[in-house]
Amino acid sequence: MRIRAQGEGGVVVELGDAVDPAVNARVHQLARAIARRLGDEDLEVVPSYRSLLVLHDPLRTPRERVVERVRALAGEVEREPSPALRRVVRLPTRYGGVHGPDLAEVARLSGLPEGEVVRRHAGPVYLVHFLGFTPGFPYLGGLDPRLATPRLDSPRARIPAGSVAIGGGQTGVYPVESPGGWRIVGRTPLRLFDPRAPEPFLLAPGDGLRFVPIDDAAFDAIAAEVLAGRRAPEVEG
Numbered sequence: 001m002r003i004r005a006q007g008e009g010g011v012v013v014e015l016g017d018a019v020d021p022a023v024n025a026r027v028h029q030l031a032r033a034i035a036r037r038l039g040d041e042d043l044e045v046v047p048s049y050r051s052l053l054v055l056h057d058p059l060r061t062p063r064e065r066v067v068e069r070v071r072a073l074a075g076e077v078e079r080e081p082s083p084a085l086r087r088v089v090r091l092p093t094r095y096g097g098v099h100g101p102d103l104a105e106v107a108r109l110s111g112l113p114e115g116e117v118v119r120r121h122a123g124p125v126y127l128v129h130f131l132g133f134t135p136g137f138p139y140l141g142g143l144d145p146r147l148a149t150p151r152l153d154s155p156r157a158r159i160p161a162g163s164v165a166i167g168g169g170q171t172g173v174y175p176v177e178s179p180g181g182w183r184i185v186g187r188t189p190l191r192l193f194d195p196r197a198p199e200p201f202l203l204a205p206g207d208g209l210r211f212v213p214i215d216d217a218a219f220d221a222i223a224a225e226v227l228a229g230r231r232a233p234e235v236e237g
Helices: 021-037 063-078 103-110 114-122 216-227
Strands: 002-005 010-014 044-047 051-055 088-095 126-131 138-141 156-159 163-167 170-173 178-180 183-187 208-213 234-236
Touching: 002 063, 010 063, 021 044, 021 051, 021 063, 021 126, 088 114, 088 163, 088 216, 103 114, 103 183, 114 183, 114 208
Parallel strands: 088 208
Antiparallel strands: 002 010, 010 051, 044 051, 088 183, 088 234, 126 138, 126 208, 138 170, 156 178, 163 170, 163 183
């Protein structure tokens, strides 16, 4: 573990040197422990793949105190068992066509048929490492290396909400309409971010995610249910 200063009011806690599910699990264990045990000190915690940023008010809480308490909590977390996936959310996805305009190019670059790209992309249970970029955007671990694809040379100005995309060795889902440069291979009719809902985010760090291929008819039916507020996410286990 390494702790280093980040500006006047922050410290970065690094728990590893690479993107690794076990390291990421420890990051979120420590983030929850800090929020639970040090919340009265008005600390803000921002987790990422292998590290977390702890923000504090230096006029109220000196950096030395933050470092001391975070180091002690990290030692406690290290002795705890590594947590399992919180849950596995099934995400219905229409691959290709108007919803996945880059599927053919991903297939060409990977040297695989489009059907095999879909099979490989929908095969794993992905780990939600953290949320970022836009509200609810999940950075997912577990993409088949054969599907790693360079980002677009020129990002699109508008990507529809729900678009499932590949960028380099990562895959993710755009929760809201936004610009973006990842390759779009499909789209889900579910909402990953709904600011009006009691729980605005469909996913949370530590969740598992499984993409479930569907056809156009199923996409339209699920989209109608979502619009009417009658569709709840499917969770495995």
